[in-house]
Amino acid sequence: MENATNPDTFEKKKKTGNQGIWWHQENLGPLKHFPYIRQFGSMKFSKVRMDETMLPHLNDGIEIHFVNSGKYKWAVDGNEIELLPDNLSVTAPWQLNGSPTGKMDIGQINWIVIRPDKYDFDTPLKLGSWTKLSKKFQKKLGTMITKENAIVIEKAKTFKKYFIELQKELSNQEKGFEIMVGNIIENLFIDLHRHLSLREQKIQEEDNFIIKLTQIVTKDLNKKWIIDDLAYMFGMGKTKFTYEVKKHTGYPPNSFIINLKIEKAIDLIKNDKNMNMSDIAFACGFSSLQHFTSTFSQRIGISPGKYKK
Numbered sequence: 001m002e003n004a005t006n007p008d009t010f011e012k013k014k015k016t017g018n019q020g021i022w023w024h025q026e027n028l029g030p031l032k033h034f035p036y037i038r039q040f041g042s043m044k045f046s047k048v049r050m051d052e053t054m055l056p057h058l059n060d061g062i063e064i065h066f067v068n069s070g071k072y073k074w075a076v077d078g079n080e081i082e083l084l085p086d087n088l089s090v091t092a093p094w095q096l097n098g099s100p101t102g103k104m105d106i107g108q109i110n111w112i113v114i115r116p117d118k119y120d121f122d123t124p125l126k127l128g129s130w131t132k133l134s135k136k137f138q139k140k141l142g143t144m145i146t147k148e149n150a151i152v153i154e155k156a157k158t159f160k161k162y163f164i165e166l167q168k169e170l171s172n173q174e175k176g177f178e179i180m181v182g183n184i185i186e187n188l189f190i191d192l193h194r195h196l197s198l199r200e201q202k203i204q205e206e207d208n209f210i211i212k213l214t215q216i217v218t219k220d221l222n223k224k225w226i227i228d229d230l231a232y233m234f235g236m237g238k239t240k241f242t243y244e245v246k247k248h249t250g251y252p253p254n255s256f257i258i259n260l261k262i263e264k265a266i267d268l269i270k271n272d273k274n275m276n277m278s279d280i281a282f283a284c285g286f287s288s289l290q291h292f293t294s295t296f297s298q299r300i301g302i303s304p305g306k307y308k309k
Helices: 009-015 029-033 135-148 157-172 177-219 227-233 238-249 253-271 277-283 289-300 304-308
Strands: 018-023 037-045 062-069 072-076 079-083 088-091 107-114 118-120 123-126 151-153
Touching: 018 029, 018 157, 029 037, 029 157, 029 177, 037 157, 062 157, 072 088, 107 157, 123 135, 135 177, 151 177, 157 177, 177 227, 177 238, 177 253, 227 238, 227 253, 238 253, 253 277, 253 289, 253 304, 277 289, 277 304, 289 304
Parallel strands: none
Antiparallel strands: 018 037, 037 107, 062 088, 062 107, 072 079, 088 151, 118 123
16 A cells, blocks of 8 residues: 555544554554554545555565455456455555555455565565574575566465464553464465475476476477376376467467477478478478478468468
8 A cells, every 4th residue: 555645534534434443654653663664544435535645656566465255356457356355465566556546445355564674676575673583594595586576376275374473462451462463474484485486486497397398399209198197297187278278378289289380391401402392291290291381371361381481
């Protein structure tokens, strides 16, 4: 949420159909004990409203939102996303984020803004002296936040408890609450680190899957590949394999294999002047020159002969 410029903003919100808490630099409340927390809020919107404080904005900290209920159109650096119940979003200090139009629909959303001592696009994350999280941990967390650009974790209900616990500690301010708040935020960051690490690993595995599949097929383009056999190589059934290939390439397996053949044909047309079209057709696994010409024209838009010119 954008920093409010009027100390009475919170009271006005209550009068316009909103309920909850919002502590910020103009209305610190318990945040006066936590210089590293720029904002904390949990607001329930009982009716649709326009609110300029929800427009895309910058905060000097890591901004984390958790949606309890409702559906919110959001934008991060101009890229629109949709926040649904149990979604968690994370943005870096240099990322514009907020509602594209300032419209807030009916629902409940929680947020916190943590200001690090140091953190920029080219500067490793350093949270500050308040935390006991290792430098290595902080650096890796910052790198993952930077690398992902706009983070939305779906089905992130496990993060809900952190906002409930933070609200309780900040509201009640019982003995030792300063320590408790720091511990809760550290646990939130640990959970975030684990989720992002798992996502990073999954993305790497998905990339490796397509790379390996491409290598297997291009190694022998003349072979008539059986989808069941390829699926078996990856320890999958045909249905699962087909789903994964289409998910990561946009094409079903047979169509993806044809694309690889066309890519190889284009490479030979460009770089091997000694091969005629018939040679290229058979080298790329097409049954005939006519089959090659027809498929090439369908995929590229012009015939191989015209492409060569």
